[in-house]
Amino acid sequence: MNRRTLLMTGAAAALLPGAALAHGPTRQKLTTSVEVAAEPADVWAVIGDFQDMSWHPAVVSQTGEGGNEIDATRVLFLSDQGDAGPKIAEVLYKYDATKMTYSYRITEVAVEVLPVTNYSSHLTVTARDGGGSVVEWRGAFYRGYPNNDPPPELSDEAALEAVGGVYKAGLDALVERFGAPAS
Amino acid sequence: MAAAARAAAADTGFVTCQNGDALSVLDLVTGEERARWSVPGKPAGVAVDPDGDVFVVSPDSKQVRRYSTAGEVLAETQLDGGPIGVASDPARGRIFVSDWYNAQLWVLSSETLATMATLPADAAPAGLAVSPDGAWLAAAERDADAVRIYDTETLALARVVGVGSRPFGLGFAPDGRLFVGNVGSNDVTVLDAPSGEVLATLPVGERPYGVGFAAGRAFVTNQYASTVTVLGLDDLSVLATIDVGEYPEGIAATGDGHVAVANWFDNSLSLIDARTLKVTATFETCDGPRAFGAFILPGDPPGDLP
Numbered sequence: 001m002n003r004r005t006l007l008m009t010g011a012a013a014a015l016l017p018g019a020a021l022a023h024g025p026t027r028q029k030l031t032t033s034v035e036v037a038a039e040p041a042d043v044w045a046v047i048g049d050f051q052d053m054s055w056h057p058a059v060v061s062q063t064g065e066g067g068n069e070i071d072a073t074r075v076l077f078l079s080d081q082g083d084a085g086p087k088i089a090e091v092l093y094k095y096d097a098t099k100m101t102y103s104y105r106i107t108e109v110a111v112e113v114l115p116v117t118n119y120s121s122h123l124t125v126t127a128r129d130g131g132g133s134v135v136e137w138r139g140a141f142y143r144g145y146p147n148n149d150p151p152p153e154l155s156d157e158a159a160l161e162a163v164g165g166v167y168k169a170g171l172d173a174l175v176e177r178f179g180a181p182a183s
Numbered sequence: 184m185a186a187a188a189r190a191a192a193a194d195t196g197f198v199t200c201q202n203g204d205a206l207s208v209l210d211l212v213t214g215e216e217r218a219r220w221s222v223p224g225k226p227a228g229v230a231v232d233p234d235g236d237v238f239v240v241s242p243d244s245k246q247v248r249r250y251s252t253a254g255e256v257l258a259e260t261q262l263d264g265g266p267i268g269v270a271s272d273p274a275r276g277r278i279f280v281s282d283w284y285n286a287q288l289w290v291l292s293s294e295t296l297a298t299m300a301t302l303p304a305d306a307a308p309a310g311l312a313v314s315p316d317g318a319w320l321a322a323a324e325r326d327a328d329a330v331r332i333y334d335t336e337t338l339a340l341a342r343v344v345g346v347g348s349r350p351f352g353l354g355f356a357p358d359g360r361l362f363v364g365n366v367g368s369n370d371v372t373v374l375d376a377p378s379g380e381v382l383a384t385l386p387v388g389e390r391p392y393g394v395g396f397a398a399g400r401a402f403v404t405n406q407y408a409s410t411v412t413v414l415g416l417d418d419l420s421v422l423a424t425i426d427v428g429e430y431p432e433g434i435a436a437t438g439d440g441h442v443a444v445a446n447w448f449d450n451s452l453s454l455i456d457a458r459t460l461k462v463t464a465t466f467e468t469c470d471g472p473r474a475f476g477a478f479i480l481p482g483d484p485p486g487d488l489p
Contacts, residue, residue, distance in 0.1 A: 025242030025265060025283060026201055026225045029448055029471065093389065093407060105407075120407060140430060140448060148265050148284045 023117050023142035024150065028160050032167040033136040036178035040125045040133045043178060044100040047123060047135070050074060050092045055177070056170040068095050068102070078113065086113040093120075100125040114166070115144030116159045132181035135174055137167045194437040195252070195480045197237050198445055198452060199226040202471025206239065208254070209452060211437050211479065214466035220254045228269040229433075229476040230278060236293060237480075238278050240266045247280055247296055252480065260296040262289060269476055270311035270320065272335050279320055281308035288322060290338060302338060304331055310352040310393075310475070314359055319376045321361050323350040330363055332376045342379035346372035352404075352432075352475070354394035356416055362401055364391035371403055373419065383419050387412040393475070395434035395442045397457035402442045404431035411444060411453075413460055423460045427453040433474025438481040445474035 036043060046055050050068050053059045059076045066072030072092040079085030087109075094103035101124040106116070119141035128134045141163060145154035152158065193212040199222070200207060206226060208218040224244025231237050236257075237250040245266055249258040265284030272278065277299065280289040288308060290300040305327035312321050313335060320333040323346075330350060332342040347365025350372070355361050360382065363372040371391055373383040388405025391412070395402045400422065401414040411431060413423040428446025431453070436442050441463065444453040450472060454464040 025227070025267060027447070027471075029202060103407075138448070 023146050024156070026156060027118075027140055027142055028156055028163075029138070029140045030160060030163050030167065031136065031138040032164065032171060033134055034171040034175050035128050035132055035134055035181050036174055037132045037181050038178035039131075040100055040127050043133045043135060043174070044097070044125045046177070047125070047174070048097065048100060048102070050095065050102060050104065055173060056166075057173050058166065058169055066092070068092065068097075070095065073107070086110070088114060094122075111144035111154060115154050115162050116141040117144060117146060118142045119163075128181060130181065130183060133178075135171060137171060139163050139167070194439070194482045196435075196443055196452060196474070197229055197231050197239075197478050197480065198433075198468050198472045198474045199229045199239060199478070200450075200469035200472050201225045201227050201447075203469040205469035206250075207452075207468040207472065208252075209466055209468065211441070211443055211454065211466075212439075214452075214454075214464055216467065218254055219469055220250070222248070227473045227475045228267055228280070229474060229478045230269045230271040231477055231480045232271050232273045232293070233481070234273065235480060236271070236273075238269050238271060238293075240269050240280060242267050242283065247278075247291065249293070249296060258294065258296045260291065260298075262298075267475075268309050268311045268322075270313050271477070272313050272317065272320070274317050275335065279311050279313075279322075281311055281322060283307055283309060286324075288320075288333075300338060302333060302340070305329055305343070310350070310354075310364075312354050312361070312477075314355045314361075314376060315357055316359065319355075321353055321355070321363075321376060323353045323363055325349050325351050325366075328365075328367075330361070330372075330374070332361075332379065342376070344372075344374055344379045344381065346374070346381070347384060352391075352393040354396065356396050356401060358416065360416075362394040362403075364394055364403060366390045366392065366406070369405075371401075371414070385414060385419055385421075387414075387421075388424065392432050393434040395436050395444075397436040397442050398440055400457060402434055402444075402455065402457070404434050404444055406430050406432065406447075409446075411442075411455065425455060425460055425462065427455075427462065428465070433472070433476065433478055435474070435477055435479045437479060443474075443479065445472035445478075447471055447473055 064074030089108040106119040121139040143159040196209040198207040206220040224241025228240035264282040268281040288302040305324040307326035310323040348367025353363040388408035390406035428449035430447035433445040
């Protein structure tokens, strides 16, 4: 179960003061996509609601405000401990149901949960040539350690690996749910 | 300034690509990538001198290099800290490099890159710019919400000016006013460098990063909005908001009335006609273009043409 991807570094989620403000020298980027058999509208119906990320296996529950309006917020809870456990707070900054895409930022996360800062991301569904859909998830972020010479668990590589793990878990779950395209 | 003449004397963009450890040398008329240099250490900051010295800062490996336009490394140094931004003062044979981690600026010899002096700054200095008359150096201090103005001749601190939240990139307009992009407050502070007087604070798009100038206008890249906000230099009104690629960052003017914008996520450079405010071309670059600084070498001035 991919829930572990987010949880393995533990729930000792003390926030680093200032971590959300300072950042490392090199912003990282990652684009991951999968193809699924379902048509875009059907996929969007499942993943296009900012207030419902239950399609991702790491998300146990969530709260939020503002629906799919710009500046809507959500908090994703990654354990059955709810607010007391590991969590990620996010804000919506672009939403276009016609283009089937939304963009959001992380406003608060402990680096023990996800070793990144200044994280922003887009989730987009497009039609696949020959039927079905392409779901693309892309993110831009800095490593979890804002200062020079990071420890390995807060390095650029660790940030890429952790975000890659989150994306893969979510997208794999969509393939499982909708099936892969036949051809 | 005939179009035909320009083809033989095109401006050249030296686009630092942080994720790709590379630099794209782009013909800014045809979009041809004339060369792709390998630049180790995650290059970000860049400053191109009129005589063709290309200074590149690699924050990850803490190196500063001086290249010829042909890509030869002419000088190299490693600094103890977090070098990021760079600006050149060719008249005095010096470059300035910001130290993101140690709240200071380095003053390096353009020729050898030897450290000539260090200047105390405040928290997280990033973008640097030298005024058009060469008299002032401005440094955006991201975590101090301030800009420091230094006298480039004496290297003395002249002013500390409070600006918006998290200033990162900045640029001097041709008229000498300083424009500062505040990524935290989504606005631009316009100030008079010699007096330190704040002249205006202008809301722009989300995460304003770089500022360029052409055709009597200021162009501000908005990272999160994937747009460029255009401001009239006469009355500071918003003239347009132009869609560009994703994560637009470095921006600079060409000699022929365009501005070039590096789109970090898309690995592309958007060319905007500064008069019509349309995107006229999009060129491919290496991976993760930042072009953080004065990255364009003007083509031959009209007087040099046959």
